[in-house]
Amino acid sequence: MIGLEYICKLFDKKYIVLAEELGVSKQAIYNWINKKKAIGKKHLPILSEMFGELPEEFFQKELTELDKLEIQKIKFANEASMYGDTFNEQYTDYEIDIIKLTNEIREVIDKKFDDEAMISHQTPYEVLEATKSVQALYEKLTKIIKHGGIDTNIIDNVMEGMINYQLGKSNSRYEFINEITKLVEQEQTKQT
Incomplete structure (x- = not known):
């Protein structure tokens, strides 16, 4: 999803309202979101300011999950500053850590698969089974923690x-x- 589309949804900003505030047509907004045209350079600083000083690069790029969380973090920090509450920022950091951990788990499992595949005397089935054993360890740990006790x-x-x-x-x-x-x-x- 392109940044502008995600940001409008997150901030509950209607495209028609955004178009009016920027002095452009609704069609221009749709063209930006559908990547038919790039957002004009004069509009990027205005968008940044409108959406709580979000970095300009977020508006035109395809967002990763980490990008989305970073945008949420900035939004929450802006909202929290009104109330002096840092919970939302800490929670967003927590979510970012979870995504990083998930990526690390994938990397470990992928590396195990690649390492096992390099051993020439193993069949593809044996490689897959060795990789599944690592996945099973993560699943067991998850069950232990989830079940409690x-x-x-x-x-x-x-x-x-x-x-x-x-x-x-x-x-x-x-x-x-x-x-x-x-x-x-x-x-x-x-x-x-």
Whole structure:
């Protein structure tokens, strides 16, 4: 979706009203949204000001999910400044972090697929199964957290113990983490 279209929807701005405020025809707005014509350079600073000092580049480009969240963040920050409330800005940062995490998960799974595909003695089915195993780990963690019943600090400590094993660290200030590290080491030894 092109920026101007998304911004108008987000700010609940009707195209006819926007056209009147800019002194252009409604058809010009439709041409901009449908990418038949570029937004005139004289209109970009006016649009930016009209929509709370949004950066001009957002109006003509195809927006990514991160772009949309950045626009929301600016809108919320402008609204929050009237009330002195920073919750909306923090929430938008949280949403941006979730999208980044989702992208990182995809990258890990894609890398696992690519790495497995490089091993010449594996069939395509075996490559797919190896990749699914990584996906299954994320799904299991999601189920554990979603179901509840296990304090997230315990989950964090278990993962910390596994990371300590990877890094060769065996000395944590928490005995539980040290025990997890030892258990991972024992199981890894059995696997090799």
